Amino acid sequence: MPRFSANLGFLWTDRPLPDAIRAAHAAGFQAVECHWPYDTPAADVAAALSDTGLPMLGLNTVRGNPGENGLSALPGRADAARAAIDQAIFYGADIGAGAAHVMAGFAAGRAAHDTFISNLRYATDRAAEHGMTILIEPLNPYDAPGYFLSTSAQAADIIADIAAPNLKLMFDCYHLQIVEGDLTRRLEALMPIIGHIQFASVPARGEPDRGEVHYPHIFAHLDALGYAAPLGAEYRPQGESVEAGLGWLSPYI
Numbered sequence: 001m002p003r004f005s006a007n008l009g010f011l012w013t014d015r016p017l018p019d020a021i022r023a024a025h026a027a028g029f030q031a032v033e034c035h036w037p038y039d040t041p042a043a044d045v046a047a048a049l050s051d052t053g054l055p056m057l058g059l060n061t062v063r064g065n066p067g068e069n070g071l072s073a074l075p076g077r078a079d080a081a082r083a084a085i086d087q088a089i090f091y092g093a094d095i096g097a098g099a100a101h102v103m104a105g106f107a108a109g110r111a112a113h114d115t116f117i118s119n120l121r122y123a124t125d126r127a128a129e130h131g132m133t134i135l136i137e138p139l140n141p142y143d144a145p146g147y148f149l150s151t152s153a154q155a156a157d158i159i160a161d162i163a164a165p166n167l168k169l170m171f172d173c174y175h176l177q178i179v180e181g182d183l184t185r186r187l188e189a190l191m192p193i194i195g196h197i198q199f200a201s202v203p204a205r206g207e208p209d210r211g212e213v214h215y216p217h218i219f220a221h222l223d224a225l226g227y228a229a230p231l232g233a234e235y236r237p238q239g240e241s242v243e244a245g246l247g248w249l250s251p252y253i
């Protein structure tokens with residue numbers, strides 16, 4: 001049976017993060033994940049995770065200055081990128097998070113590639129000290145025009161190049177349906193390097209029971225492939241509340 005993680009960067013954003021964790025638990029999610037939890041004391045997050053028994057699957061490195069979307073592929077910004085990596089890993093270790101998503105940023109070209117590789121080597125080494133995984137995520141060019149990492153092939157090449165056992169692909173079905181499609185075969189092919197899977201309807205990025213992707217098929221197929229980790233519900237609720245749109249979850253709890 002598929003299991004699900006509530007992405008608290010998009011779900012229950014109307015309340016403090018510890019309360020969002022409790023709401024996810026009450027709704028039947030089996031894990032949570034977040035984007036940028038840094039304004040909340042780690043002890044408060046850890047307490048909510050302990051109270052509910054939910055694991056925190058991951059968090060993101062900070063985006064950087066206004067208008068930026070990550071720092072790790074930006075030439076000349078290694079100090080800031082590595083501070084962001086350290087912050088994510090230390091905060092993640094304090095709350096028992098399994099992974100940190102290292103955000104590349106808006107950049108292109110050889111220097112950006114080399115910078116990203118260098119910062120990812122740093123990140124995988126630091127994360128290994130805490131038993132954590134580093135994730136990289138291709139983003140679609142409608143939501144993130146100019147983002148350095150935009151295809152699964154580019155991510156796979158980087159992962160092969162670095163060859164660290166704790167560097168994995170964040171396969172966001174929403175982004176990759178837009179960029180590449182063929183989700184069923186692509187999930188199968190990339191399974192050896194996938195560290196986390198996220199989903200949302202396409203194109204609206206809402207609940208998964210609408211739009212151009214038939215997620216019951218994707219969820220069942222992943223289950224049949226033996227993928228047992230919780231799948232990340234990273235969507236913007238389209239209705240009155242998160243709870244009002246959770247009909248898609250009920251067959252699984």
Ligand SMILES: O=C(O)[C@@H](O)C(=O)CO
Binds near residue numbers: 035060139172175198
């Ligand atoms: O898909 C996304 O946008 C997120 O997973 C993320 O971490 C970058 O904003």
Ligand SMILES: [Mg+2]
Binds near residue numbers: 172198234
């Ligand atoms: Mg995502």
